[in-house]
Amino acid sequence: MKLIRRLQKIIPKIKIPTSSLQFQLTLELVILSVIGLGSVAFWAGWQMEQNLVTAHKQTLEYIAMRFPEQLELYTEADSIETGIEKAISRLETSNLMVWVKNSQGQLLGQSSSFHHRENSLQRIEEINPMPTTAQVVRFNGRDIVLCGTPLIVNGDTLGKLYLSQDITIDQQKLNHSLWHLFFISIVTVTVLVIAISYTISRGLHPLKKMSRVASTIKADDLSGAKLTLNQAPQEIIGLGEAFNEMLFRLSTSWERQRQFLDNVSHELRTPLTTILGYLQSLLRRSDNLSTYQIQALETAIAETERTIRMLEDLLDLARADNGNLHFRCQPLMLNTLVTEVAQMSQKVSGRKINLIITDEDVITCADQDRLQQVLINLVDNALKYSSPSQPIDIILEKSFHGALIHIRDYGIGISLAHQPRIFERFYRADDGMTRSRDGTGLGLAIAKGMIEAMEGTIKVRSKPQEGSIFTISLALWRDSHD
Template identity: 60%
Template structure:
């Protein structure tokens, strides 16, 4: 911003208001219109002041110029032309008016005396130029003069040329000072208008900001509880708030129906699929008369059926968590022992190196041991799928939190996918993960389970460097409730 912009205006632009926001645009447009209006009034007032000043001086010189030949003729009776000129100049040289008469050959016949008369250099300069017939403002150096020059004829005889001038430098300076004051007042008015308009628009748009904040924080679980209460908002915004409340009610109903549908379908499909899985496993065990192609087909069917059953179980767990029917048995859990057992189970089904980096002391968390084991196995299984190096489980403890880090050195997760990695059915669609097994529900379930234990799960990752999933759980204290 240029330094000449007033401080209030600069402060407004430093408030962090986005140039694309409605508040910024409305403020800018209204301030621009106000500035144009104030500037137009100030310009007109300054112009009017200048015209009034100049008009009064011009009228005086026009009057003197008109009376000068008459006065000379009146005083010329029985007198020489020099005497009549001198008496006329003395009589009319008032109010700062300077008069001098020059003969055609350039000699000055008579001139005003005393303070009224400009310097001889200025007189010579003016005399050598074509002085306007009508009173006109001219500038000589730092002086401003109202000047006119007319031929002087007395009794039908050309005497020379009479010059009339009035120094208005002082009045001009006062006018300039007044115009500067007017500009300063106009600038201050624009600054005050900017602040007033900005505050008023911000207050008017506050309900929209409230709606935006509520909409950004709303989740599927609290749709039914979201309701905008706006009493003093404009009618247009009140209508928008009513539509917003009606929309959340409809979304809440649709979301509840979807959850019930998923739960019911998952429950109804799990039983027949378990029966199908049992028959397929029995067929494979007793399928001595099956050829290799048939055995491979049955094995594939078993694997897919088992995968579908696990996905249905995951959906049931999520449905129970959504409905609040997923119960947790909170109790003291020795994390050192639990993590060591998890590592032992994972190493039995893989040939990967999994290392535990324990804290100095044993860490006891308040959690559901079975649910926490499920989460850890899920995270370790993901680390095995998406990395080829060693995997570390790191234990830490803060003042009120037990921390478990599951760190791998694999392909990592790009930033655009990290924000959605805990969403249901979400899988990063890239060449490194597309072919891997998974339903996209594991991390969503892990998040629900950890949050159900009053904990938090987060992710830090860099592509081609690996990922770190961090679980933070409450520390167990003897006064903690052991069952919920």
């Protein structure tokens, strides 16, 4: 999680969910890149340090090897002590100290700067045994290469030759270079993160486009919907072609379903209307019928009327789908319409309906008959799904954004799981409280289609056992001369 947060800080403009394919691919490639670059940087730093130490070791070992030869040349004309001093002075540098001791531990010669570092050298000599080959040791926070070898001149052992070289400055320069390498690695990783994320995002763009098309497409748009992919990989182009073929098959199936509903509704409505007429006529002449026969006729008439209403709803849906449901939109005073719907519904149902209307005139552009049909449908639903003792509220509001009509009941309500699908065709909440109510499952779908055809919206807010509020939003009508 720490790595994820760091990556999101490095590339804040890239806002993608952690479960997306783009994020997972980016994260995996970035981790591999970090591991690869980190390994290379670590190996390079270690190799540089080894090369530095090896070079200094080889220098001391070379000096220790050549020192007896030079000492032989100087001792041909001078004493041993003088020859040692001359050999040491020739080798001496600011960072290199040389001193020679005989077998008894007496000092035979030393670098001129020896007395400045005598205490340190005494501590160095406490190492027992002194390394015979060049080794790096650390004293007082400084890195020093040490070497103590037997000094043999002309076949005789004079004592031991000690060499000490301070490589602290070189080590600091190396550490500085390693920090530069680390900084360059961080910059490189950052650039790689951005480049990898951009490349993957560009590669996945056709899939995102396909997802966007699939999420926005509607049943009415199937015939004209088509996914066009340019400069995409061959595999994604093949997926896009399969997607377009699927859209074509869905469009064909949807069109056949529309035609089927339209044809069936037309074909069944006429004979059902005829049957209803004969049943009603037979019921009116029921002088010689038994009580059971009368009840059977009344049930048959009620079911026939219900079937005809459902067929009329199906016809309305078919006309809306085919674009044949015409609307005569004109300026409409909602105050008057809402009042008429409330009075008519209260008179027919015998239930209490509270009317709450703003004092302002609320005028919209809509089809009066269609809007009245929607309001009556919503009021009937509210009455159906609430007890007889509970009132129904019809509220008309005027806001800056438009006109709002609320139909509120205090009945059984709608669970949150069902609310997103409540406006789908034939959809009804699958529970005993709603299944027992009479209905076709088409009323809300028709209401939604009609309101949207009048460029409005319809929404629902509900809570189980507390009731529901259906809200219709319509644009306010404004005179062109205003």
